[in-house]
Amino acid sequence: MGRHSVEAMKIGILGTGHVGRALAIGWAGGSHDVVLGSRRPEDAASRAELATVREAGVPVLDPYSAVAGADVVVNATPGTVSVPLLTEIGAPALAGKALLDVAVGFREDGTLSHLEESLGEEIQRTFPDTKVVKTLCTIDAQLMVAPESLRGPSTVFLSGDDADAKRRVGGLLNDLGWPPDSLLDLGGIPTARGQEHYSLLFMGIADAIGSYGFGIQVVPPSRG
Amino acid sequence: MGRHSVEAMKIGILGTGHVGRALAIGWAGGSHDVVLGSRRPEDAASRAELATVREAGVPVLDPYSAVAGADVVVNATPGTVSVPLLTEIGAPALAGKALLDVAVGFREDGTLSHLEESLGEEIQRTFPDTKVVKTLCTIDAQLMVAPESLRGPSTVFLSGDDADAKRRVGGLLNDLGWPPDSLLDLGGIPTARGQEHYSLLFMGIADAIGSYGFGIQVVPPSRG
Numbered sequence: 001m002g003r004h005s006v007e008a009m010k011i012g013i014l015g016t017g018h019v020g021r022a023l024a025i026g027w028a029g030g031s032h033d034v035v036l037g038s039r040r041p042e043d044a045a046s047r048a049e050l051a052t053v054r055e056a057g058v059p060v061l062d063p064y065s066a067v068a069g070a071d072v073v074v075n076a077t078p079g080t081v082s083v084p085l086l087t088e089i090g091a092p093a094l095a096g097k098a099l100l101d102v103a104v105g106f107r108e109d110g111t112l113s114h115l116e117e118s119l120g121e122e123i124q125r126t127f128p129d130t131k132v133v134k135t136l137c138t139i140d141a142q143l144m145v146a147p148e149s150l151r152g153p154s155t156v157f158l159s160g161d162d163a164d165a166k167r168r169v170g171g172l173l174n175d176l177g178w179p180p181d182s183l184l185d186l187g188g189i190p191t192a193r194g195q196e197h198y199s200l201l202f203m204g205i206a207d208a209i210g211s212y213g214f215g216i217q218v219v220p221p222s223r224g
Numbered sequence: 225m226g227r228h229s230v231e232a233m234k235i236g237i238l239g240t241g242h243v244g245r246a247l248a249i250g251w252a253g254g255s256h257d258v259v260l261g262s263r264r265p266e267d268a269a270s271r272a273e274l275a276t277v278r279e280a281g282v283p284v285l286d287p288y289s290a291v292a293g294a295d296v297v298v299n300a301t302p303g304t305v306s307v308p309l310l311t312e313i314g315a316p317a318l319a320g321k322a323l324l325d326v327a328v329g330f331r332e333d334g335t336l337s338h339l340e341e342s343l344g345e346e347i348q349r350t351f352p353d354t355k356v357v358k359t360l361c362t363i364d365a366q367l368m369v370a371p372e373s374l375r376g377p378s379t380v381f382l383s384g385d386d387a388d389a390k391r392r393v394g395g396l397l398n399d400l401g402w403p404p405d406s407l408l409d410l411g412g413i414p415t416a417r418g419q420e421h422y423s424l425l426f427m428g429i430a431d432a433i434g435s436y437g438f439g440i441q442v443v444p445p446s447r448g
Contacts, residue, residue, distance in 0.1 A: 115339045138425075143445075154443040157428070186428040194425030201362075201418030204381070204410040205442055213445040218429055219378040221367075221437040 012070030037066025079105025120192030154215025236294030261290025303329025344416030378439025
């Protein structure tokens with residue numbers, strides 16, 4: 001891809017689920033240096049769902065090694081385990097880095113695990129020297145890397161306290177095919193709560209239209 | 225308005241705030257018989273913000289009288305007082321009626337009052353003989369009655385257990401200018417939670433674009 005690439009970056013993606021794999025393959029096609037982090041890197045060579053990741057030449061390392069050289073860390077782990085995993089990696093290893101947080105925490109009954117505070121806020125509070133940017137959590141993994149699959153333009157949101165980290169993450173979204181005018185900066189990390197809570201409406205819309213592969217477009221007023 | 229009017233209805237709107245007033249004026253222009261319910265109907269003649277309501281010929285009655293003859297009751301009260309007010313009116317007075325619920329409960333600190341269960345769900349559980357339809361709570365009061373004020377089409381959502389009540393409410397939305405293909409039926413009343421929780425993203429978008437007068441359009445995949 002790399003259609004709008006701003007700068008080549010070292011990207012360490014935590015999580016080998018749908019989201020981690022889709023993003024790894026999306027960015028590996030450009031000029032970036034991408035690695036995946038897994039708790040079981042020794043199994044990576046034999047896991048069928050990682051075949052496309054192997055074909056894209058993306059190494060699978062342990063989580064600590066995956067973030068060690070990264071400019072941008074991507075949290076694509078299940079939201080309920082994100083903070084424990086990041087804590088295991090340790091604040092020093094994450095300090096100074098941008099952390100693109102895609103995760104949403106769901107309980108076993110399908111309700112959100114983070115209600116009073118968002119997961120993005122919790123991560124930022126827990127790792128104050130890391131620059132958390134919440135984004136992409138309002139859309140499905142396949143759409144994250146294929147915005148052109150929709151019938152028209154749609155909006156992705158960014159929430160974070162650090163302007164430079166948001167700029168870098170915005171560049172990475174451009175690389176996935178999201179044009180600059182599709183990005184809407186909502187403000188500081190407390191606005192991540194809105195993105196995460198939207199998951200409930202997302203599930204309702206997905207059930208109603210019979211597809212997860214949809215976006216939402218912010219439609220502004222004609223005047224003003 | 226009455227652009228797509230399905231049938232003339234008696235509409236009792238609870239709440240004289242921005243939402244109640246906008247909806248009253250919107251529907252009063254069509255073929256419907258509209259009344260507003262207020263805890264202080266005796267003050268209605270002197271309240272400046274009710275001038276447009278008076279000009280539209282909409283009577284202001286006490287809450288019990290407002291719902292007494294109504295086919296459709298509209299809950300446009302603050303979400304934190306909705307259940308107490310409806311309880312005061314009483315389940316028998318509301319039984320068998322469609323209840324269009326627009327309300328979202330916010331605490332004083334700006335967070336949602338209903339997290340584990342939505343307000344719409346609580347109302348439906350509290351009044352099992354009333355047919356609750358959650359809708360319009362994802363947009364601002366002025367936009368509710370002026371969907372043509374946007375740069376393009378946008379989506380409104382419906383959640384409720386009763387198909388006939390949703391059909392009647394859908395007709396009332398058509399009357400406000402929302403075309404049939406702008407309505408998305410999300411399913412049963414538990415899906416109201418998604419509409420209500422979207423309020424947090426709504427506030428973030430409003431701050432980001434500097435306007436409350438925006439909609440969101442569901443953008444489906446090109447294929448499928």
